[in-house]
Amino acid sequence: MLAQQLLLGLLIGGLYGLAAAGLSLVFGVLKVLNVAHGELIMLGGYGAFWLVALLGIDPFASLLLVVPLSLLLGLCLYWGLFGFVVRADEETRIKNSLLIGFGLALALHALAVRLWTADERSIVTPYGGAVWSVGGLSIPLVRLLSLALAFALIGGVHLLLAHWRWGKAIRATAEDWQAALLTGIDVRRAYLLAFAIGTGLAGAAGTLVSIGYSISPSIGLEWTLKALIVVVLAGLGSMIGTFVGGLVLGVAEAASAAVFGGPYREVVGLIIFVVVLVVRPRGLFGR
């Protein structure tokens, strides 16, 4: 029973990692703390939901449409909003981006309630109930596939950052944007790309959430907090580290739910978050 719960925690932990990867990339590169990240996940979830409902495509195949659309949304958000913030010095940048993300979160939430009502929804898959039984554990196949896809996406972004020309530029910008500028890197373009990729990751996370779990307009704050907790646990600068951080949070939540009871699942992550923050007040988001 406990092993089963921990397994389920591990499975959702992959999505925590994917949710955090986008936030971590944007924060690490742009020094922009986008607290509307959870709302971007929510939008991705609705995107997938409607693609599946209206076009009748396979839920997992909807990723092929949701991710490009999210990349596009990321470009628009950068051009329209966050691009204005990156001109300020680092401290003002973080604070103003927090406030802007906050306004964006409220607006997107209200818009989503208007467009899609406050009801909870999830994508029903033809193979939704399929379970793989191994040694007394039952593994829901859809969630297992989600975990694998989350890992593949994060691994993909990791490879992009490691080998792609612009990926290296993004990493250099994250390291020291002034030095990057001096070596001839178009820092603004690196910001734009990193923000778009971060939003694309949010869209992918939203898709997987709406397949294996459920979405509603108000899931944003919860997912933003999950992503923040994982970023605090894993630090910045490593995509794979973020994924592992997500798994750790998922298992920790499951373990605490088993010990203290289900309703306290949320509290444990938050307490870890606050404690780590206070113990390492500045060095925390460092690498």
Added chain:
Amino acid sequence: MRRLAKRREAGWAAAILGALAALALLPLATRRDDVLNFVFLILLSITLAESWNIVAGYAGQVNLGHAAFFGLGALVARTLWIGGTPIVLAMGAGALVATAFALAVGVAAFRLHGAYFAIGTLALGEILRTTVGNVLSEISTLPTATIGAYRLSHRYYLALGLAAVSVVAVAALGASRIGLGMQAIREDEEAAEASGVGALRLKLTALALSTGLAGLAGGLFAYYHISYYPSHPFSPHWTFDALLMTFIGGVGTLQGPVLGAVLYVFLKEYLALRWVDFHLLIFGALFIAIVLLLPGGLVQAVARARRLLAR
């Protein structure tokens, strides 16, 4: 320059208090409950916004866990009041608990700076909300006898008094040495420390004042509402409301949060007739515009317009 600003601030304080005094006559002029309820909401919002303004506007610490203190005030006041304590004492006890809790966590929380303080307090508020929701999951409804004796005018006058207290508190703070020290911290904490301002002590003072007022506002909410879930006053939307009202009006000014609260409640109630939560779309967008283009909010907009006209 500073003397001029001070005189203008005193003028605003007098104007706001005058308006509040006039509102004291409202229950005599009308018996319509909807009007009194509406003004009650404005008064509660003024108190909530001014309380947030003290720590965020003056001391520059964006507290995103403000609802926790509003909620604690509500929880303690409601419990004591239903148990038979007079409401004013119950509210005072609620405020004390909120302040004591704030001071207990404040020392640790102020190890965080800027945006980290903001997200740390946000998480703190969520911890409290979830815990209270788990421990007290039953809806809290007033006993029948209390509902029978319910008088809206009592709530109204209490709200009026509390709004006046919060305005006087912020006005006095703005004119004081302590208030100046807080503003110095807001502008540049290291420079303030270097010139002899005890930053931690002043930030704790701001937090204590702010959360005390929030606790009183929570007590008022507990006195006003007939039934609600105990976790409801802990909901982050109380923090978000205070933040929107304060920023849209003008953060770090006396009159800003008052203007913001009036505008916010008016639009919220008006728009809710056709589209629930529509005001959040508008205020979210307005808030972004203010952060990007007009960090001083309405107050700054008015000052700019005045300068243009004077030319």
